Structure formats: structure tokens, C-alpha cells
Amino acid sequence: MVRENEIRRGEIAVAAPPPDDAGLVFIGVIHTPWTSRLMTPRMGRADGPLCRIEVHEPWREALSGVEQFERLEVLYWLHLSRRDLVRQSPADDGSTRGTFALRSPARPNPIGTTIATLVGVQGPTLLVRGMDCLDGTPLLDIKPDRTLFRPIAPPQPGDFETG
């Protein structure tokens, strides 16, 4: 069912910015073994080390049900990245590519994403593998892995006829 702006039965809302305000709120913090960018993997691996995603109030209630998913998409703010590069040279060999052709952390809005394997839930903390960010990286969002969802079929003629 398409959502407008209603609050439905049983739903809980907290104070949050209006939808057209793109100022992001950090909803938690990610703890990993890495304290240097050079040591941090370029991409997370399902067999990587156990990491902790700590969700802060008032968003802890939003974790209800995550335990049923084996894989979660995690979005985070790469808070030490520069944001001003439009062409980059990942190999530092004189050749360059546009920022949008790279998964480099240096981007206008340095949002990182990974598919994490959920190992356990301990109250407001998720135990996961598959991270590739520094210890202390701010958390932006958590969603079930998109590959677990099928697109909804487009409406067919007659779908909305009432008899």
C-alpha cells in the first residue's frame, strides 16, 4: 500500500527533520578493527572480521525485526573523506576517472554502502561481517538486502474495478 503522510495503527514516530531537509542525522556508530584508512579493506567481505553497529536512541526501536534477515545493507558517512574531487587517480599513475565511475570514498556526499552478514543482535548492537570502514564511522541507515525483495508487479487493467 502506498504511504502518504499518515500514521497507521500501531506505528511509532520520533522527532525527525522534515523530508525536504537533506541534512542527515547520524543514527549510530560503527565499530571496526581499523583505525587507519590504509589498513581498511577497499570492499567488505562476508568472511571479514566481526564488527559492531551500535544504534543510538531514538532509533533503537527501528531495529525490531532485523534479526530475521541474513544480510543487511548498511549505509554510513565516510566522515574523513574529501568531497571536492571530480576526477580521481586511484592508482596514482597519471590516469584518471570521473568520481561517479569509481567507488572511491572521496565524493560530493561521501556515503558508503556495504552488504553486511548479520551474525547476531545484542539489544541496540548488531554484530556483522562485511564492513570496510574505519572504527567510529557514523551510521546513516540499515535496510534489508535489496536482493531479498522482488519488484512489485505493475498494475494490470481491471485491478481497481469494484464489483
Ligand code: SAM
Ligand atoms: N563499500 C563502500 C562503498 O562501496 O560505498 C566503501 C568503499 S571505500 C573504497 C572503502 C575505503 O574508504 C576504505 O578502504 C578506506 O580507505 C576508506 N574509508 C573507510 N572509512 C572511512 C571514513 N570513515 N572516512 C574516510 N574514508 C574511509
